[in-house]
Amino acid sequence: MNAIELVEQFGPRESMDYDLVIVGGGPAGLSAAIKAKQLASSTGKDISVCVLEKGSEIGAHILSGAVMDPKALTELFPNWKEMGAPLDTEVNQDQFLFLTSDNSYQVPNWMLPHCFKNEGNYIVSLANVTRWLGAQAESLGVEIFPGFPAAEILYNEQGAVSGVITGSMGLDKEGNPTDQFQLGMELRAKYTLFAEGARGHLGKQLIEKFALDKDADPQSYGIGIKELWEVEPSKSKPGLVVHTAGWPLESDTYGGSFLYHLGDNKVAVGLVVGLSYKNPYLSPFEEFQRYKLHPKIRETFEGGKRIAYGARALTAGGLNSLPKTVFPGGALIGCDAGFLNASRIKGSHAAIKTGMLAAEAAVAALNENRSADVLASYPTAFQNSWLYTELNQARNFKPWMSKGLYVGTLMVGLEQKLLGGNMPWTVHLKHADHECLEPAAQHQPIEYPKPDGKLTFDRLSSVFISNTNHAENQPIHLTLKNDAVPVDINLAKYAGPEQRYCPAGVYEYVETDGKPRLQINSQNCVHCKTCDIKDPTQNIVWVTPEGSGGPNYASM
Template sequence: MSDRESMDYDVVVVGAGPAGLAAAIRLKQLSQAEGREVSVCVLEKGSEVGAHILSGAVIDPIALDELLPDWREGDCPLTVPVSENHHWLLSETKRYPMPHLLLPPLMSNKGTYTGSLGNLCRWLAGQAEALGVEIFPGFAAAEILFDDVGAVKGVATGDMGVARDGTHKPDYQPGMELHAKYTFFAEGARGHLTKELKRIFALDADSQPQVYGLGLKELWEIPADKHVPGRVIHTQGWPLNDEVGGGFLYHQENNQVALGFVVGLSYRNPHLSPFEEFQRWKQHPAIRGIIEGGRRVSYGARAINEGGWQSVPKLVFPGGALIGCSAGFVNVPRIKGSHTAMKSGMLAAEAAFAALGIDRTGDELSAYPATLETSWIARELKTVRNAEPALARFGAAVGTMWSGIDMWMRTIGIGLPYTLRHHPDNEGLLRKDLARPIAYPKPDGVISFDRLSSVFLSNTNHEEDQPIHLTLKDASVPIDVNLRLYDAPEQRYCPAGVYEIVGQETGAPRLQINAQNCVHCKTCDIKDPTQNINWVVPEGGGGPNYPNM
């Protein structure tokens, strides 16, 4: 029997992102409409709502229109409609605009908005609290709770004030148990509790492996004469070769541009560094010409689901459901997932509200996946399901043409009669001696920067004397396997300089983990060749504190 204090709710939501907040709001809307009280709690591991939210972002308001139809009339931070849509193919020095007529209609950004997803989540949190939702930022869900028959009955927050050696510091506080009739997991891509749920309930037994990209983002203030509010630019090609990925640059409000680079984590060259590819991309004349004379104000990184429809796992289990990026509803070609995340949360909320009304608690919310299957989420993701695996299989040039033809055919209702498969991102790395070394240029401190100065701009902070949340299943693997075979790729795929090999000059190499730098991107948990690194939640409130991201 646990000696932790507990609180009881009808629904507990883990994660105050767009999916979790949309679910909470929808539950309270239904509660008010039918005069039936439903208690809802949202846990958020960031120091505040939005602190850990990072996205491009160009946002399709379709789900927001359904959830809060009058959002345009209030103080919602989505104020910049997309005014221009550009797609560039890059060589090392040139750009080649892709004609819009060649792009499938779903690639259009007509009716969308560019802005900060973090700020949108802060605004959604205010809407949720006004309806009576209880939101607890700074409290990380660290453990899944189960009842006597194995159904999920809630979560427990992590203990606070634990020293690195496991002893209790003077400010120690035990975690709190939050019990619920249904628990929604809205942790984002590669959630640590979601990963455990998939294992326990075999949720991904009948789906393709989830695959990911690493998205790196910076926010810049640029000269007013270069700023065009609502201009959206996407790029393919240089500096990548046949790796999956590309860049984006969105003109937002107040002379700010959000720019970033996504590298598919299926890449094979262990010498590749996504962070350095991003810094190199900014030096392209077409990109440098936009940001030169400006000032970088923020930096961050986050893993992105790229598996699509075939990688969506079973969504429900006794006592709970996966929503948003915990399930993987990102539309990869559109580079959008906020709208599908919100809609999935709304559908799960409607299923839970109906079940609570007839006291069917603790079972599987079968109505949720059933309604999602007939929703616009399914239609949208089925249309693009071959895009990412085509790029991974055939390379950038052929894969783009192949996927474009497939999307066009599905758009007009023909559809190719098969779905391409995925392979886990940790598989397929070449040995270091079989891959081409990459010589990256040194940062100039004006357009390109190093990782440590970038992490400084993410406002990342962890209590230094706490257990390291980047755990190793076998402490010998980083040297005996990763360094020996792959030249320790964790040194390069981490966008925050967390992993370092030290002691090589004395012949006694060891892996040093600078956990205080971690921006919670989850790349190490995904890309480590032997899956030896396991990301677990640190003390609540730790990690990045993203402004305007």
């Protein structure tokens, strides 16, 4: 049954009214909610604020490296240290390495551009920081609803956004109601902020509907694959930050690794692979696994234990790829718009700052009784902020790095080290990531080492420790526009790249009656959104699954 039929049979929908509805309980959404309540309290007025989070709890779907610049958090809570924010490991050493297959070369720190230095930053579990923000939001009176994904956008008669509809629960695989069925609710709002993270399901629809990206470069993404390890005490170096470039990726593929030493003998390690890569045989997951076999890297993890795994797409296009962030009735904030600074490998400070700026604009409009207006003061405030200055100085980073490791390194060094980010030119991206994939006939298959179960692992054992779970008898949330495309085009022309770019084993080609077909193991999905981004025909569309489904990251 489709949504209209469900409403006709089980409706009308229940509804709740709020001044401000925020879609996404990450750093951007929670910071917006907190700032809105702070502003309302300072003026003696009260506004109703609701945050919807598709994960089973706040922080369940949050995954990042992460080294955090506390600048925006300090603006939100000047006394965050006294309040017990979980920023416990201050960076005390930076290393930047260029890797070959069997050697490493450290760049002297005096040669590193400022964007690669982390003095004053903190190594954190962003999931735990987000949980802390959630607690602060609730203490201020924000209503938070975990396990309730926003599935549809509500529009009023004038075409302005007027809220969202939560996903219906209790549908079977064919979309028919079971005895557990519950119709989704309408959450109506005077303003709605979208903070879904990179490649947001509803943000993508809003960008298309309101043509928000018509004057922007194509957005560019990377997939970040991360593991958390407990290492031998003798190998733990709390505060050490290591970044690498080069091997195992070819020089024409954008990407790099991170290795962050937290306290308690924990080390976060990961690889970011730009999704503009050309070779359909490339597997970001397996590139990450063999990266850990490098002599310089494996020495940290030998004798240790892998305790967590996850993956998530991230925006990398920067300022040039930012869409317009406002439309009648709402705004995009955080990575839903693409505010991450790829040159610094940081986005949480940008998410917090844009959440605050959008909240300020929304509260001002509410105080003036303006509903469904365009929050024009939000992009203006952004352009006058330190965040705009930071992103403007880094605007050419991804376009240069897309030209290859050597050209990119040379030009980024020139712009950031010698010119301090004050360059008189702008370089543009011309192609979306899915347009960059080349036919398999132009490339050779890549032979990856088999997992050893000690340093390297397979996908399914990795998904297991991500605590991923979906109710099996529910509609598949990885939808196809055309069922024939995977075999007729993706398999025939690109050798079935879905089975390699997915880090969770969701897609596999199997034979039925001697003919290949694409099998979608949606219960494995870690919600990274890579398929929605990299599918060369854009035939795969990620939609929200039933509430609480997906990974449950304890400390990622």
